[in-house]
Amino acid sequence: MATSSPPTEAEALSPTVSQRDQWIVESHVFQIYQLFASIPPNAQSLMLEVQRDKHIEYLTKGLHHLSSTFSVLDSNRPWLCYWIIHSIALLGEFIDDEIEDNTVDFLNRCQDPNGGYAGGPGQMPHLATTYAAVNTLITLGGDKALASINRDKLYGFMRRMKQPNGGFSMHDGGEIDARACYTAISVASVLNILDEELIKNVGDFILSCQTYEGGIAGEPGSEAHGGYTFCGLAAMILIGEANRLDLPRLLDWAVFRQGKECGFQGRTNKLVDGCYSFWQGGAVALLQRLHSIIDEQMAEASQFSTISDVHEENESLAGTSSHATCRIKHEGMNESHSPDFKNIGYNFINEWRASEPLFHSMALQQYILLCAQDQDGGLRDKPGKRRDHYHSCYCLSGLSLCQYSWSKRPDSPPLPKVVMGPYSNLLEPIHPLFNVVLEQYREAREFFAGL
Ligand SMILES: CC(C)=CCC/C(C)=C/CC/C(C)=C/COP(=O)(O)OP(=O)(O)O
Numbered sequence: 001m002a003t004s005s006p007p008t009e010a011e012a013l014s015p016t017v018s019q020r021d022q023w024i025v026e027s028h029v030f031q032i033y034q035l036f037a038s039i040p041p042n043a044q045s046l047m048l049e050v051q052r053d054k055h056i057e058y059l060t061k062g063l064h065h066l067s068s069t070f071s072v073l074d075s076n077r078p079w080l081c082y083w084i085i086h087s088i089a090l091l092g093e094f095i096d097d098e099i100e101d102n103t104v105d106f107l108n109r110c111q112d113p114n115g116g117y118a119g120g121p122g123q124m125p126h127l128a129t130t131y132a133a134v135n136t137l138i139t140l141g142g143d144k145a146l147a148s149i150n151r152d153k154l155y156g157f158m159r160r161m162k163q164p165n166g167g168f169s170m171h172d173g174g175e176i177d178a179r180a181c182y183t184a185i186s187v188a189s190v191l192n193i194l195d196e197e198l199i200k201n202v203g204d205f206i207l208s209c210q211t212y213e214g215g216i217a218g219e220p221g222s223e224a225h226g227g228y229t230f231c232g233l234a235a236m237i238l239i240g241e242a243n244r245l246d247l248p249r250l251l252d253w254a255v256f257r258q259g260k261e262c263g264f265q266g267r268t269n270k271l272v273d274g275c276y277s278f279w280q281g282g283a284v285a286l287l288q289r290l291h292s293i294i295d296e297q298m299a300e301a302s303q304f305s306t307i308s309d310v311h312e313e314n315e316s317l318a319g320t321s322s323h324a325t326c327r328i329k330h331e332g333m334n335e336s337h338s339p340d341f342k343n344i345g346y347n348f349i350n351e352w353r354a355s356e357p358l359f360h361s362m363a364l365q366q367y368i369l370l371c372a373q374d375q376d377g378g379l380r381d382k383p384g385k386r387r388d389h390y391h392s393c394y395c396l397s398g399l400s401l402c403q404y405s406w407s408k409r410p411d412s413p414p415l416p417k418v419v420m421g422p423y424s425n426l427l428e429p430i431h432p433l434f435n436v437v438l439e440q441y442r443e444a445r446e447f448f449a450g451l
């Protein structure tokens with residue numbers, strides 16, 4: 001809590017719980033880095049190796065059998081499918097036909113007769129599990145998986161989740177937050193069912209979630225957080241309204257969440273965690289793609305003497321779709337004068353231009369490989385924590401973003417010097433807006449474009 005007077009000696013000598021926790025994590029992480037620095041180069045390269053076979057073994061096992069402790073995830077079963085299958089795809093491994101068939105059949109049983117996917121058969125449809133199920137089916141690819149999605153019913157479910165304030169509810173009577181906006185817009189975009197009705201006022205809702213720190217909160221008045229920041233920014237890009245956010249402040253907030261442990265934290269004064277390699281690293285990677293808009297916003301800002309003048313100007317510019325379209329056009333994404341939101345996800349990767357990563361990519365790779373990787377397979381939040389499927393998915397997604405962060409094209413092979421460890425560490429590239437492997441995104445886009 002902020003206090004106007006300096007801490008007393010007694011206060012200074014008794015750290016807060018958060019300070020203590022931070023010191024413990026720092027000391028764990030630095031011990032690992034010191035050990036790494038003290039060993040010979042051949043042992044270092046072994047430590048930096050992506051343990052592909054071990055990861056695949058751990059992940060595949062999760063598709064066949066999970067212990068009873070996983071019963072707490074009973075309403076998250078499509079998430080387990082996504083975390084595991086996306087991780088396997090990132091590692092460039094194929095899913096065998098039997099698992100593929102079983103997964104498509106299982107997700108079909110999670111599909112609600114009135115649209116959307118539930119956390120398990122017979123449960124209530126939910127936007128988060130809908131996103132997880134759709135991304136899993138895209139990752140599996142092929143006509144059976146893609147055609148199993150009932151797009152008409154899904155569109156109906158999304159319209160029922162749409163709220164008067166522009167946001168979406170996660171489920172009937174559920175939370176209305178930035179996650180719901182992203183999951184709805186991401187799914188609608190990739191399935192080619194995004195329209196003006198779904199987009200209406202989403203930008204206003206997300207704009208109201210950007211906080212004084214610059215990051216985005218789950219809902220208005222809450223604290224900026226990496227997970228919601230990725231969701232809010234990706235949704236704004238997909239609807240062609242990213243320029244309405246204060247992007248320089250967003251960038252400033254996000255890049256400063258990468259700390260001396262080399263990984264990212266989710267919010268100010270919290271602990272480093274491997275999953276933010278994707279949520280924060282992904283937000284910064286998206287901002288890297290928007291750099292020309294940011295430059296322009298900064299140039300505009302510098303014309304004004306006070307920061308409130310800048311905000312007033314942003315207010316007056318906000319909300320006009322022609323303004324949004326003009327900025328997207330400036331990025332070389334869209335030549336038309338009406339918002340071409342149907343093609344933004346596609347243009348985002350096609351209009352790729354090389355530029356420097358805006359976060360410390362090598363440092364993040366170091367954290368993921370040395371601190372988040374379990375040498376027996378799977379990845380984790382931080383040293384001392386157990387591996388799990390969620391962290392495996394988002395650490396590997398973040399690692400892939402790092403490896404391609406200098407690339408001239410989204411999938412052109414990076415130079416060996418930007419891939420930490422042996423070049424065999426190279427993962428598959430992802431589409432940063434949807435977090436699916438790029439090749440799978442392309443197949444899905446082609447499939448749904450024709451419908
Ligand atoms: C697509 C989709 C559904 C995205 C979800 C995004 C996401 C990860 C949101 C974060 C939720 C949240 C408040 C975590 C804080 O947990 P904590 O307090 O345990 O962690 P912290 O200390 O790191 O903040």
Ligand SMILES: [Zn+2]
Binds near residue numbers: 273275276381391
């Ligand atoms: Zn985490």
